[in-house]
Amino acid sequence: MKFEVTILGNNSAFPAYGRFPTSQVVNHDDHLFMIDCGEGTQVRLSKFRIKRSRIDHIFISHLHGDHVYGLPGLLNSYAHTGREKPMHIYGPKGIRMLIDTVLRLSASIVSYDIVYTELDHTDRVKVFEGSSLRVYAFPMKHRVPTYGYLFEERKEKVNVSKEAIEFYGLSVDQIRAIKAGSQTLRLDGEEISVESLLTRRPRRSYAFCSDTVYDPGLVKWIKGVDLLYHEATFMHDLEHKAEFSKHTTALQAGMIARLAEVEKLIIGHFSSRYKDVAPLVEEARESFPEVEAAEEGMIFSIG
Amino acid sequence: MKFEVTILGNNSAFPAYGRFPTSQVVNHDDHLFMIDCGEGTQVRLSKFRIKRSRIDHIFISHLHGDHVYGLPGLLNSYAHTGREKPMHIYGPKGIRMLIDTVLRLSASIVSYDIVYTELDHTDRVKVFEGSSLRVYAFPMKHRVPTYGYLFEERKEKVNVSKEAIEFYGLSVDQIRAIKAGSQTLRLDGEEISVESLLTRRPRRSYAFCSDTVYDPGLVKWIKGVDLLYHEATFMHDLEHKAEFSKHTTALQAGMIARLAEVEKLIIGHFSSRYKDVAPLVEEARESFPEVEAAEEGMIFSIG
Numbered sequence: 001m002k003f004e005v006t007i008l009g010n011n012s013a014f015p016a017y018g019r020f021p022t023s024q025v026v027n028h029d030d031h032l033f034m035i036d037c038g039e040g041t042q043v044r045l046s047k048f049r050i051k052r053s054r055i056d057h058i059f060i061s062h063l064h065g066d067h068v069y070g071l072p073g074l075l076n077s078y079a080h081t082g083r084e085k086p087m088h089i090y091g092p093k094g095i096r097m098l099i100d101t102v103l104r105l106s107a108s109i110v111s112y113d114i115v116y117t118e119l120d121h122t123d124r125v126k127v128f129e130g131s132s133l134r135v136y137a138f139p140m141k142h143r144v145p146t147y148g149y150l151f152e153e154r155k156e157k158v159n160v161s162k163e164a165i166e167f168y169g170l171s172v173d174q175i176r177a178i179k180a181g182s183q184t185l186r187l188d189g190e191e192i193s194v195e196s197l198l199t200r201r202p203r204r205s206y207a208f209c210s211d212t213v214y215d216p217g218l219v220k221w222i223k224g225v226d227l228l229y230h231e232a233t234f235m236h237d238l239e240h241k242a243e244f245s246k247h248t249t250a251l252q253a254g255m256i257a258r259l260a261e262v263e264k265l266i267i268g269h270f271s272s273r274y275k276d277v278a279p280l281v282e283e284a285r286e287s288f289p290e291v292e293a294a295e296e297g298m299i300f301s302i303g
Numbered sequence: 304m305k306f307e308v309t310i311l312g313n314n315s316a317f318p319a320y321g322r323f324p325t326s327q328v329v330n331h332d333d334h335l336f337m338i339d340c341g342e343g344t345q346v347r348l349s350k351f352r353i354k355r356s357r358i359d360h361i362f363i364s365h366l367h368g369d370h371v372y373g374l375p376g377l378l379n380s381y382a383h384t385g386r387e388k389p390m391h392i393y394g395p396k397g398i399r400m401l402i403d404t405v406l407r408l409s410a411s412i413v414s415y416d417i418v419y420t421e422l423d424h425t426d427r428v429k430v431f432e433g434s435s436l437r438v439y440a441f442p443m444k445h446r447v448p449t450y451g452y453l454f455e456e457r458k459e460k461v462n463v464s465k466e467a468i469e470f471y472g473l474s475v476d477q478i479r480a481i482k483a484g485s486q487t488l489r490l491d492g493e494e495i496s497v498e499s500l501l502t503r504r505p506r507r508s509y510a511f512c513s514d515t516v517y518d519p520g521l522v523k524w525i526k527g528v529d530l531l532y533h534e535a536t537f538m539h540d541l542e543h544k545a546e547f548s549k550h551t552t553a554l555q556a557g558m559i560a561r562l563a564e565v566e567k568l569i570i571g572h573f574s575s576r577y578k579d580v581a582p583l584v585e586e587a588r589e590s591f592p593e594v595e596a597a598e599e600g601m602i603f604s605i606g
């Protein structure tokens with residue numbers, strides 16, 4: 001089952017060096033979920049050939065322009081192309097007024113319902129539950145109310161192991177019985193538990209954390225995820241700037257990844273002062289080895 | 304003295320085929336004036352190396368998203384780069400609330416004053432007067448309140464003709480005296496009027512008309528301009544669609560140019576149904592010979 005994230009934008013504040021403000025699309029089993037929507041996101045959806053009609057849920061981290069100014073244009077384009085199914089938008093309190101005001105004053109005739117979930121929480125909260133995926137929002141520490149999002153598969157993936165099928169010469173009917181939930185199986189005249197015949201793949205998870213000051217307090221909400229996106233706006237020599245503007249340094253992003261015992265870290269939301277982001281990756285690796293920079297168009301598989 | 308317009312975007316509704324929503328920059332003697340600001344305009348300012356710090360006036364035709372959704376991001380970027388001088392924004396009533404609401408909810412710390420001129424006029428009105436240029440707004444007929452803009456040089460350019468300087472062997476002092484306003488000059492013992500020694504270049508003008516239904520009523524406001532930009536959203540076989548959505552066909556844009564006796568017409572605001580815009584130019588030429596399509600990055604000299 002596909003579970004991957006495509007980076008549409010990775011820069012902070014404003015576009016620079018061909019890097020655009022934040023947006024990502026999570027693809028889980030061909031259901032698409034957008035995270036943040038900086039200006040020009042709809043152009044990059046086209047560029048990277050992402051089927052925008054499959055996006056039904058948009059999660060906004062916070063209302064700073066570089067995370068949300070592309071949303072009115074995207075919603076407007078959906079209307080122009082006759083969308084009918086509802087769009088669900090999640091974000092901090094105020095998201096509804098921002099979007100409603102812009103769409104009303106620009107006389108947009110929106111052909112579909114926009115369903116808002118406004119967040120005003122101090123703990124982790126489940127905001128979406130589908131048949132195979134859950135999404136949680138959790139508060140981060142930035143200059144304005146800001147939320148991270150955790151995408152977690154609902155169930156373990158359980159299969160009969162290939163080795164067991166070969167070893168016991170299991171029939172199609174037997175495999176079907178196991179998948180249907182049989183706890184035991186009669187093999188060579190003996191009743192055996194099916195548990196030993198199964199492979200269990202743990203549920204996979206992805207966490208998005210941008211923007212936030214360095215905050216070990218959020219580790220509890222993202223513990224053990226397969227893939228963590230964490231902002232790394234500055235190099236650590238500008239820690240005072242990071243602290244002041246409530247952002248994280250690359251070194252600190254690596255520390256969060258280490259504390260949370262994640263499989264892999266991707267960093268982004270780079271300050272426009274950095275033309276080359278390789279030194280940020282190097283620095284993050286001082287704290288945590290498995291780091292990559294999020295670059296526009298990159299696709300990261302999860303788990 | 305430079306007087307030219309750079310096309311930053313020319314498409315209607317939403318981005319398609321590498322065409323972006325409406326925006327233009329008028330350069331008059333290195334003072335820059337922006338007209339409309341569709342989503343992503345700031346990226347194209349960088350792409351076409353336009354000195355954004357020289358823009359002090361932004362004229363918005365109407366509040367439909369494809370003409371205004373790039374404005375919050377641009378204003379935000381000015382703040383990030385420490386702009387201090389005021390920005391003047393002109394547009395239909397509502398522009399202030401739209402921008403103020405977005406900037407407030409996105410917690411933008413704007414480091415400079417934004418001075419709004421909200422239009423609610425039924426006749427042509429002067430909205431800007433500089434030392435060498437005037438800008439007028441005039442109402443157009445669209446689905447929402449919409450204004451066109453006329454950029455007109457204030458004065459004729461008066462010079463002493465090269466031929467007269469050579470023929471009479473005029474001294475620097477004599478030329479200075481004429482430029483300072485002397486009406487007569489003593490030449491070979493004879494008092495002559497300076498009028499015959501002068502070249503007068505007529506004042507130059509540019510008119511921007513988008514979006515509007517075909518409306519000969521606006522001709523009186525743009526009569527005789529050197530360069531006219533007029534929308535041509537549809538081919539004439541879709542005249543009913545143009546009429547219904549309050550847009551103009553290419554044939555009709557040519558008719559407006561002919562009625563207004565302009566020097567040259569550029570058409571834009573093309574519907575996304577047209578991948579190739581050459582047929583729209585061909586059609587406009589049936590009504591008026593001097594037509595070009597506005598394409599991103601093109602620069603049109605005026606006069």
